[in-house]
Structure formats: structure tokens, C-alpha cells
Amino acid sequence: MSKTKVVMSIAGSDSGGGAGIQADLKTFQSLGVFGTTVITGVTAQNTVGVQNAVHIEPSLVAAQFESVAKDMEISAVKTGMLSNAQIVETVSDNIASFPTKPWIVIDPVLAATSVDLLLERQAVSILLEKLIPISDIITPNIPEAEILTDIKIEHSKDLQKVAYKLMETGAKSVLIKGGHSSGKATDHFFWKDEYHTFSAERVGIGSLHGTGCTLGSAICAYLSKTNDLLTSIRFAKKYVTQAINNSFIIGEGSKVLLQSLQSNNC
């Protein structure tokens, strides 16, 4: 009997439920795909910030990969918080050794909205050397794009410089997210010599938690359903915009997104 393919989130746990593994699984469930997980770290976190964090032993990270990959067929993976250099290395090696190549979405989480570090800075070089080169799409926000490339984004032409530099490291495509800019919430997508924008009205409702995780995991879910990069980004942008428009307050800090079941199963 044929097996239904699954998707995988490789990320950290957010005890507050708004970001990380929790946001990814809610997105997968809403979009009708079966989500599996490799947990890289556990944060004590709420809508105000990250209070504490521990990294998972690389051998246990590897064991989670092995358990899932030897039993199930993984059509798409998404990475989020990766904690440190050893974990980035373990994750890169394990994804590269899957028997069937999955779609690979890298959300290079460097710091949470609350500015706590979720990846040690020494790990950035290994991310550039090992993980980004095997990715189909990398989705930095503006501060992350600047850290990864050492290029300050001041004008729109800087977006292209950043994207080309990331593609030179081996990323097949780059989506620079516009949550941290002003005006419309426009995401800039560079792929080979193509350039596309995905735009939505900016919702001015204070700070939000989990937007990047939700967009990345929606791209991952749609890739597993459509096998088409542009279609997946378009649908994922629509999904995150709807979730932002319906965001709500659960604590004293950032609002969280409403992840709701989608009827349009493309």
C-alpha cells in the first residue's frame, strides 16, 4: 500500500505556543499536511520574550531524524531555530542523506522578535557553508539578510545585492520578508534571473509573534502539495496575511496569529 508523504519542521519549542515548532505544526494542520518534527532546542518563552533556553544534544537531534526518515517519506522540510553550530551541521548532514530529496525551506532564525538569540553567532558561518547551499528557498527577514551577507539594506537595490550574494553561496532562491520595513508588507523573491514581489496591506496592530515561522511552514506545506515554488509562496503569503488579520491577544506582549483550517485545498 502506498504511503502518504509527510512534511517536517526542524525547529525549537516555544512554550508560549505562538512561534517555533508549535506554530509550524498548527500551520501544517491548517493546510492539511501531516507534520513531523525534529526538536533542536526548548525555550521557556511567552508573548513578552524568551526567558530561558536549552539546546538538544546533537546525537538526539540525529536520532529524531533517523526515527522519522527510516519509516516515512518526507516531501518537504522547513528549518527554524537551530541553536548552535553542531546542530546546524547535524541538520545539514541528515537532510542531505534522505533517500529522496525533499523540498528544503530555510528560515534562518537568528533572533526572536524579542531580540533574544536563537542561534549562536559562531554558527552563522556553518549555516552559510553547509545548510544554505542545499536549500531550495531561504526566507530571511531584513535584519537576518543583513547579518548573513554583511550588506546593509538601505535602498531597494540593496535587496538584489543581498539576494545575489546568498544565491552565490548556493541558495536556489531567496525571499526577503518585509515585516521589518515600512509601507506595504512586501516580500521580495529572487530566483535565477527572476524577481517577483508578494505584497499585502500592513496591519498596524502592534508587534506580532510567529509571522516568520508561519510563512515558512506554509511555504513548506504548499510545496509538498503543489511542487511549485511560485505558487507555494503566493498561497503562503495569502495564508499568513489572513492569519495576521485575525491575530489576537493572549498575553502581555506580542499578538499571536490565528491559524485556521483552510477550505481551498489547492
Ligand SMILES: Nc1ncnc2c1ncn2[C@@H]1O[C@H](COP(=O)(O)OP(=O)(O)OP(=O)(O)O)[C@@H](O)[C@H]1O
Ligand atoms: N504588520 C504586518 N502586516 C502584514 N503583513 C506582515 C506584517 N508584519 C509582517 N508581515 C508579513 O509576515 C511575513 C513574515 O515576515 P517578517 O518580516 O515579520 O518575518 P520574521 O521577522 O521572520 O517574523 P517575526 O517578526 O515573527 O520574527 C511576511 O510575509 C511579512 O510581509
Ligand SMILES: Cc1ncc(COP(=O)(O)O)c(N)n1
Ligand atoms: C522556538 C522559537 N523559534 C523561532 C522563533 C522566532 O519567532 P519570532 O521571530 O516570530 O518570535 C521563536 N521566537 N521561538
